[in-house]
Amino acid sequence: MPEDSITLTFPDGAKKEFKKNITGLEVAESISKGLARNALSVTVNGEIKDLDVPITQDATISINTWDSDEGQYTFWHSSAHLLAEAVQELYPDAKFGIGPPIETGFYYDIDFGDEPFGQEQIPEVEKKMIELARNKSEFKQKEVSKEEALEFYKARNNEYKVDLIKDLEDGTITFYEQGSFTDLCRGPHIPDTSLIKAVKLTNLAGAYWRGDVNSKQLTRIYGVSFPKQKLLDEYLEQLEEAKKRDHKKLGKELGIYMMDRMVGSGLPLWLPNGAVLRRTLEAFLRDEQVRRGYKEVITPHIGNIELYKTSGHYPYYQDSQYNPMQVDDEEYMLKPMNCPHHHRIYSNDLRSYRDLPLRLAEFGTVYRYEQSGELNGLSRVRGFTQDDAHIYCTHNQLKDEIKKTIELTQFVFKTFGMPVDIRLSFRDENEDKYGGESEYWERAQQEIREVADEMSLDYKVALGEASFYGPKIDFIIRDAIGRKWQLGTVQVDYVMPERFDLTYIGSDNDKHRPVIIHRAPFGSMERFVSILIEHFAGDFPLWLSPVQIKILPISEDFNDYGQSCADRFKEIGIRVEVDSRSEMIGAKIRDAENAKIPYMLIVGAKEKENGTVSARRHKMGDIGTFSFDDFFNKVKEENTSRSLPPNHK
């Protein structure tokens, strides 16, 4: 290999030789014109860089386009600069704080001085951004000394940037320029502004400088941007659809849950319809777990603080826990997790290798402190019920048990019509924050990869994303409107068996440490139900609907026949109600539609005489007249098979 050559390794493992100091853009061009046109940044050895930075040595490389998180991150970072450029054009005295990319989009914190800035000013800024984007201004990096940087911002009376620069070390400071705008920034950025084709400024908020309530409050402008107008349109449509499906709105309308100031913040109360939904989900998972050899346990909601000192969660996670309570001469805590209680159950008996794997499951309610500003409906609460389980097994059983937990998780999400992406979160060997023996980590990561391959899973590996006690598998589900949610997790744990001194007697009659798998397919009942409500827009599958059938007698003369139909359904556990009010049939249908009840059965003289029912399906209208028995069997089959609703996307 010539001395001025380097070898680059691509994401698919392919290796290729290039001349030294080649740039990311040139690498992209060497692959295809299209790729070069769409390239936004390049990741070299795990670090995202500008496309024009020379690559000086052998490296792993990936060209980041819009289709990758890294590409979007770069795109939105540059869009924040474009926002600032537009604001600077329109408000020459505005002073800029910080402007980072976020999970979806970006924001910039700006001091408008005495200048009024509100919702009315937004369209003008959006227009200016598109106008400036069309200039095709390049993002140019410039190294500056600390003195130069300070002088630059002092001349502009920008105390915020001055404040930031003071904390930086001389020799590490860079500016980025595009058009008439210069920003203190580490980058990286996209090649030029013309890639930004569509912009929407989504929100305005107040934000204290550096989050300090004693500092000045700046105006935070949130935005999102796209390389195509069509992508923005789709995004706005999704936002609109999400608003309609908002679980806080539907949760109230459908009587799923309530929040109450007097009961407390972040503590949902499950109303009758919500309790049916939750109990049905729990029964579904419980039955499935029994079938797969799990054993249920029930443990208290508090525990002696010794449990959490032993696990190491106290005092290190104290900020996310409720304060301890003094009882006699002991301290007790609301349990922030179920694990220590389960470990004590494991320890309650002498365990032999013949008893393993031992799979202990609990719908365990835990309490964690969250800032009140972070609380959000059912999706972010202070008390929630995990569909928790801990599998205690030997190292030889680990691979098989991991496979079984993946199968269970897949089965669960398939039932809800939710596609799943899988991420294998492994340790970064360069970091030494991990517990447990290296040999076990290697073996477990190897086995997890083997299982994923054997099961032909489509997975990504994320180095450095493991928990400190072992590698894990994360499940990212997509809902009906394409949003991604990280739900179920499967975690291997080498640390707690040590801390709780868990042992089993092996076939060699010696004591050994088991390994633990922590897993929770739903994650928490509260958060999962919030996602289910939005996924189905409240139009739950028959088996999950709090009321499955509403029988609507045409007049009071047919209440008896309606009731006799209802009784038949009740015998097989179908949740049915009879609307025996003296309302017109139209009103009864409207109310049942609004309550999103899957089936409405209209019964009058003809139905009573012939032993039939006239059926309507929610959102589909009339589906015809059936003999009672035919309809009964149809419902029974749909309920047992847990079919998705016919109109579900």
Next chain:
Amino acid sequence: MPEDSITLTFPDGAKKEFKKNITGLEVAESISKGLARNALSVTVNGEIKDLDVPITQDATISINTWDSDEGQYTFWHSSAHLLAEAVQELYPDAKFGIGPPIETGFYYDIDFGDEPFGQEQIPEVEKKMIELARNKSEFKQKEVSKEEALEFYKARNNEYKVDLIKDLEDGTITFYEQGSFTDLCRGPHIPDTSLIKAVKLTNLAGAYWRGDVNSKQLTRIYGVSFPKQKLLDEYLEQLEEAKKRDHKKLGKELGIYMMDRMVGSGLPLWLPNGAVLRRTLEAFLRDEQVRRGYKEVITPHIGNIELYKTSGHYPYYQDSQYNPMQVDDEEYMLKPMNCPHHHRIYSNDLRSYRDLPLRLAEFGTVYRYEQSGELNGLSRVRGFTQDDAHIYCTHNQLKDEIKKTIELTQFVFKTFGMPVDIRLSFRDENEDKYGGESEYWERAQQEIREVADEMSLDYKVALGEASFYGPKIDFIIRDAIGRKWQLGTVQVDYVMPERFDLTYIGSDNDKHRPVIIHRAPFGSMERFVSILIEHFAGDFPLWLSPVQIKILPISEDFNDYGQSCADRFKEIGIRVEVDSRSEMIGAKIRDAENAKIPYMLIVGAKEKENGTVSARRHKMGDIGTFSFDDFFNKVKEENTSRSLPPNHK
């Protein structure tokens, strides 16, 4: 009516005229010789008195025999005196503290000075008691002045009685004498010692004088006594049987629950078998409740302290609650009851008379502080799950709803083969501790009595036993060995609707207050399961057994056939296990018998060939060979009908 006559009213409501100053004994004699022979004391206008006390005016009266709580109370009080007489004979220098009757039996606290007294001395005291009892010494009351009383005990160096007398008012002090023994005592007592035919001193303990750890520790001798030797024999047999059935012993052996020092005091952890038992009981009651129009809710285990200030439970019941936790600027408490949470759910909607009755049910886990010395297995714990419900109804619906709650409670206990006694706990009109309007109390008590009569219930009325917020109905069940347990309760509540400002819109379009019924048939899952374990001695009915069938293949060759049988049972939700170990069949049977598994199915060559099973019933041995289908149907029927075990008393 002559001037020297009085009218006495008997428990059955009958009234009869007697001469003034007649004694209880004379009244008994006027009824029957047998009653006079068995009479122990008399209750006049609610107060228990000696049989020889003259009755001076019209009164309600009941003659107390051994069959009444009042009779046993008198009997055991006199037995305490007999114990003291015996001790005085044997230990002339012994000094006596207090010696009251208790729920079962009596005790006396005695200072033996330097004299050793222990278990070895007990038989001699028992013998002496019986010897003295045969003397037929009468219990004679004597009024004494405070001075005389003090002199009497100072002369005997008894600082304890002197201490007691100091607190008494002159003119109210009485002594009782029998044989050579005199005691400071208010009475009442039985006529003479000869009624005491059988005595057992059951326990010795240390007891500080007046419960003060800084005072001297006396020796407390516990005992129990009976009017017939046969009753003592039965009692000792029951004690022995109770020991065998002890839920702490069986709970451990059968894997129902565990306690763990590290998790905390009084906080049971339900092990897999216990969780199956508890979930099965919950499902049984839940289904029954759904059928009867209840709606389930689920509420958090903590609540803002405002809830308990509003209900009035804080700070007045602070001693039995866990300390509050500070969260931001609010205080939260582990909930000691579910009521306030349910009341807030009621308030969450505008309620109309059409929505009532609203029956909200929850298996709600609550936490209450108990002294660590009071904790006892599952029967006295610090965290427990109530099978709670609150029925919100109009005053017109109250009677019907009370009837329905009684029916549900009766249905529940009948399922477990537990006879139920009913106590109507009403207010004592002479006390003014009760909340709510008098008119409502009168009406509710009247309606409760009507319901009880309409249902032909065998009930007792207990005046003064109501809760402060309304009358209640208590259910006292008898277990298989005759012990009584107070379980389910139905309470009417007029106070909380006021405190929580609960309203509904009546048909008159005005706001009204609903009335609340609190009810819990099991009371708590923990305590009920402790009673169930002892009631069934761990031999649960099929439907409740954690493992219902164990299949025992004769050798490994028949594991497959065994498994195929098991799979059939699993399809209908029967809990079945296959013992596929390479053990001898005798060992497999022994292990299954020890685990108290209802059915054991032995399968070998013959069974496999013929598609049969050879069945054993726990404790009954071989019950014959069945075709698989016949046995399957038999088990299905027994499970569905919730039959009691064939060998259940």
